[in-house]
Amino acid sequence: MELGLRGRVCVVTGASRGVGRATSISLAAEGATVVLVGRREEGLSDTAQACEEAGGQAATVVLDVTHPLAGERLLDVCLGRLERLDVLINNAGTSAARTLEQLTDEEWQAQWELHVMAPMRLMRTVAPQMALRGWGRIVNVASSSGKRPGRTNMAYNVTKAAELSLSRSFADLYADRGVLVNTIAPGAVSSELWTAPGGLADQVAQAQGISREQALENQANRTPLGRLGTAQEIAAVITFLSSELASNVVGAAWSVDGGAVPSII
Numbered sequence: 281m282e283l284g285l286r287g288r289v290c291v292v293t294g295a296s297r298g299v300g301r302a303t304s305i306s307l308a309a310e311g312a313t314v315v316l317v318g319r320r321e322e323g324l325s326d327t328a329q330a331c332e333e334a335g336g337q338a339a340t341v342v343l344d345v346t347h348p349l350a351g352e353r354l355l356d357v358c359l360g361r362l363e364r365l366d367v368l369i370n371n372a373g374t375s376a377a378r379t380l381e382q383l384t385d386e387e388w389q390a391q392w393e394l395h396v397m398a399p400m401r402l403m404r405t406v407a408p409q410m411a412l413r414g415w416g417r418i419v420n421v422a423s424s425s426g427k428r429p430g431r432t433n434m435a436y437n438v439t440k441a442a443e444l445s446l447s448r449s450f451a452d453l454y455a456d457r458g459v460l461v462n463t464i465a466p467g468a469v470s471s472e473l474w475t476a477p478g479g480l481a482d483q484v485a486q487a488q489g490i491s492r493e494q495a496l497e498n499q500a501n502r503t504p505l506g507r508l509g510t511a512q513e514i515a516a517v518i519t520f521l522s523s524e525l526a527s528n529v530v531g532a533a534w535s536v537d538g539g540a541v542p543s544i545i
Contacts, residue, residue, distance in 0.1 A: 284524025308336025
């Protein structure tokens with residue numbers, strides 16, 4: 281199926297691993313030029329090589345998306361080096377197993393900066409440029425926790441809920457100018473965030489006094505599918521929403537969580 285992404289310039293934040301890496305490779309396989317954004321060049325270079333092997337082109341931008349001028353810097357790179365920017369994937373994010381008592385004010389603020397202010401600034405900067413061309417796609421990667429808050433990290437839940445609202449507001453503002461903004465809400469994914477040493481599986485296991493394997497099994501059993509999602513499954517949905525074929529999808533908050541959130545909205 282032709283998705284109409286060949287030749288498009290697609291920005292992916294948090295591109296060095298997990299969903300960001302899988303999304304970058306998926307877009308590259310459709311013939312897109314992918315601008316890989318992250319804080320460390322090493323991981324971005326590995327993703328860039330994988331994108332080129334998939335049939336696309338890739339450029340790397342070492343950038344902290346929480347910097348107040350991140351949007352302007354990213355736009356300068358895209359317009360200066362590639363002369364266009366068609367798709368923005370706000371994927372950068374993280375979480376940790378923290379109780380309310382453990383969360384500090386600094387951690388609350390850091391989650392807010394990463395999950396709300398960073399995507400807001402990037403959209404505020406690039407959406408008008410997309411609107412000038414009359415075509416654009418923005419996909420924000422939120423979380424099922426933004427729809428159904430859990431106890432693992434209240435700051436994460438709250439900021440992901442805010443990201444859902446932020447996306448809807450931008451969708452309403454730019455849809456009639458050809459810039460379509462949508463959100464996806466993944467559940468737990470078997471990527472580095474959960475499975476790497478010291479990741480969420482280990483953190484939950486330590487907090488609950490169970491094994492790492494039991495922590496992963498418990499998380500998987502929370503979904504009707506009975507398993508964690510994969511980064512490639514999330515990337516497939518992002519790629520579609522970034523495409524020409526998603527021309528009638530605006531302001532959506534697609535659950536990609538194996539059925540974890542029992543809702544039809």
